[in-house]
Amino acid sequence: EENKAEGDSGTVDVMAPCRQLLTELEQHEAAWPFQMPVNGRRFPTYHKVIVQPMDLHTVKERLESDRYKTRDDFCADVRLIFSNCDLFNEDDSPVGEAGHAMHTFFEERVTQLWGDT
Numbered sequence: 001e002e003n004k005a006e007g008d009s010g011t012v013d014v015m016a017p018c019r020q021l022l023t024e025l026e027q028h029e030a031a032w033p034f035q036m037p038v039n040g041r042r043f044p045t046y047h048k049v050i051v052q053p054m055d056l057h058t059v060k061e062r063l064e065s066d067r068y069k070t071r072d073d074f075c076a077d078v079r080l081i082f083s084n085c086d087l088f089n090e091d092d093s094p095v096g097e098a099g100h101a102m103h104t105f106f107e108e109r110v111t112q113l114w115g116d117t
C-alpha cells in the first residue's frame, strides 16, 4: 500500500512530485487554454462534444483535497486535458498546437520523474 506511513519518521509524501509537475504545467507558455474549466457560455458546443472536461485548476483542487491516491490517478486526469484537446481541436489550430506542446512536455517530465516507458 503506497501511502503507508513510513514508521515513526513521518509519512511518505508520494504526491510531492505531482505538485511539482503540476506547477511546471501551469507555468508552461502553452498552458493558456487549459488553466481553467472551459466556459460553457463562451464555448456552447464544447460541452456537447467533451463529456468529461478537465483543466489544470480542477487537477490542482483534486490534488490539494487528496482526491488522487496514486500518481496514476493524477496522470489520468492530466492526460484527459490533452485527449479532450485532441478531440475538439485541429492539430494545426492554436489550441491544438498548445495541447500537443503541453502533452509532449508532460510525458517527458513523467519519464524523467518516474522512469515510465
Ligand SMILES: Cc1nnc(-c2cnn(C)c2N)n1CCCn1ccnc1
Binding pocket: 032, 033, 034, 038, 043, 046, 084, 085, 088, 089, 095
Ligand atoms: C481548452 C479548449 N479546448 N478547446 C477549446 C475551445 C472551445 N471552443 N473553441 C473554439 C476552442 N478551441 N478550449 C477552450 C479554451 C480556449 N481558450 C481558453 C482561453 N482562451 C481560449
